[in-house]
Amino acid sequence: MRFIVVRRTKPHQYIKPLIIVLSLLTGMILVAILLVLIGAHPVTTLVTIAYSFITPQVVKDMLLLTMLGCALLISFKGAVWNVGAEGQLYVAIIPIVWITLYAVPWSASSPPHQQVLVILASITVAALFGAAWGAIAGALRAYVGIDEVPVTLIMNYVAYYLVNLLILGPFRGRYVYGYIRTDDLPDAYKLSINIVMQRTGNAFLDGFLEFIRAIVYYAYWVLAAILVALLTWVVFNYTSIGLRIKILGSNPEFLKAVGVDARKTILTALALSGSLVGIASAIYYLGDLTRLTYPIQSQTASYGYLAILVAWLSMLELPLIPLSAYVVSSLRNAGRNMQIFGLGGLESTLILLGSILLTYSTLRFLTEYEVRVVK
């Protein structure tokens, strides 16, 4: 009896989510075994990691990463590799800071409708700024032939330093107690719903209520994530540009042969991707970040980079983006918890991530191949 690997002739219906779950389990077991070497009990390790999947902290990250994952999916489907979500995320905040703090600041005498209009305007201009930032790399790739990967990557740093420059100069706050940062976003423009829940003393019930509180707090984010995912779905299933992007990713020569300008499609893919990052950026700033602190590169949670992982983990399948976002958010959370519970330092987190990604990379072949047992 031996194992043989043969190419699949028809795709397995559930293989993709199955691979994600299998990688996760294998990675967890691997890290639990490895941590035995530093004296950690494997059950403690497994419980800590498993616990990280059900804590309220994952809600925020998951929602934001779902939006960013969708944004990257738009360009990745066209084999246009936007690794610049991190830069687009911060660049898109610039106009929001200007609108909310300088152009239309909130005051006691402001009319009530100003609140809604400013929030909507913030989201719109953030989308436009994100699109414009993405389009720079798109134009360079489409019309000058410069690879978008290094360009979008370098532009992340350009964005960091641009934001830093603004924080040090025109955006430096007046009520910052000596810190180098922008003023806080006025409460009226904040996109979050804060509710207070009394603790019951029952750990399970309190944990559940904490989850509910987190979901209510980020209710606008839930709505935005659903809208962004829906928009992405519509783009790919009902619009010409979505179809063009898909064909750009599979056969750009054919795209040209039907009379479509492939260069415009590249540009549009990056601009669209940047605009969705911009929307996510507005939601992030208005709902959670609320101010920019110098130097921004040491304050960032690296969501833009994590989103690449989310898109990659989803195998570029839209329905798998939320699942991938959930897995990545939980792993991030698990890394923090492992450090808190004394299961090693940053290296344990990296081992955990590395084990899961290694298993995932290995198991990905199952989408194309199957393993059979022969006598």
Added chain:
Amino acid sequence: MSDEYIVLKEISKRFAGGVVALDKVTIDIRMGEVLALLGENGAGKSTLIKILYGVYSADEGSIYINGRRVDVHSPTEAIKYGIVMVSQHPQLIDTLSVVENLALGLRNFNAFTSIRKISSFILEKSREFGVKVDPWEKVWRLTYTQKQLVEILRAMLLKARVILLDEALTYLPLEEKKKFYKFIKEFTAKGGSTVVITHKIPEALDVADRIAVLRRGRLVGIVEGTSARIEDVRRMMFGESAAEITYEKLPASQPGGRVVIETQDLWVTGDFGEDAVRGVDLRVREGEVVGIAGIVGNGQRELTQALMGLRKASRGRILIDGRNVTNRGIHEVREVGVGYIPDSPLALGISIDNSMAENIAALYQRKSALINWSEVYKVASSLIETYRIVIPGADSLIKVLSGGNIMKAVVSKEINYCKKALIAHNPTRALDEVSAAMVRRSIKEKAINNGVAVLLVSEDLDEIYQVSDSIHVMNSGKLYGPFPPDEAERSKVEHLMVI
């Protein structure tokens, strides 16, 4: 002739969507013979030899080599048994040289062997096998024929005892094909064995010792090549549909006065900076089919690509329906309503990672922001039915189709799309005789019934004579003619093709 060397016994294979590719096929391959595997598009020929080569695994059945049951789960295992496949599309790395490509598969050298030593070995072997190729030439600079020669050379270097040619000769010009067949005959005379997949019956009769015919996944029969008659093989391949095959001249069109495709002193540069098209003046009127005959590599590809706006003209003008579209890009040409069947269908004609519906939508719904899928599926269903494309559904990926059905998808989409003109380059290559006859009829009907101007570029002279209202010959970038088909003697046309 020696006894059977390989036996494929009761092989069955099903694909996605329940498509039965093979149903209990039993076939033997003998040493020292050329076995031709014939069948209509989608009959299961490629699937069968891909199972033997370890690309696919059979759902049922077994493989015997020299009487011993074996499992062939990968090409590497197949090569160990002396089985090497050459496919339609050369499996070479373009950016590497010939010697670098060949060195990748050789086992008689280690990692420290100098590339010069390998090159000398390859040169020596290529002389021994009678294959002329420069080991230091970069693959991207080779012609298609040369690439296929390199593939054959690779097979020989891998000590092949059985060579499987999976439509490997389909895209070769006739003269080159004859050289290949000569080589194959010599190889089998030395005890080797060759399986040739083709849909050209005359070729099979010429070269094969035995002919096996598959139809809809089943083995219809095996006949001796020397005694088989073309009509019998046709009937085995197509059943009653064989009656649809005709090489009779199709009814002549009644061209209108309006010129739809026109070039004036057109010059086009080729891939290597040479003048591939040299001062071509061409006129195709509405409802007319103008055929261009010629051996591959004489500027036909560059001419059709320039007409479509996919390649820049270095001099001269191109007018489509009176509109100057010279160097304006394919977008403007498509706007006029021009269909295009390219010489390289897998690159320019279709996206195999997308569905049939998506491929149609990309062309037909180019100008709409939102896609009207119900309209797209209506067109797709009609094309699938009319052109008898074997596909599980319009939402199936093109890559699950057989080579012939992919070609039918390309051709049907473009014939249906064209409103003013159709530029067709080898539209029936890779199609079986019944499908080819149907496509030729469709092209002619489009010209007669819809007044579409058709420029038909083909290496198949029978096709040119059957469909064209006037004939040109293209040689070394120049265009000769036009000649009326009734008056143009075939020998003269053939002479113009090779002078």
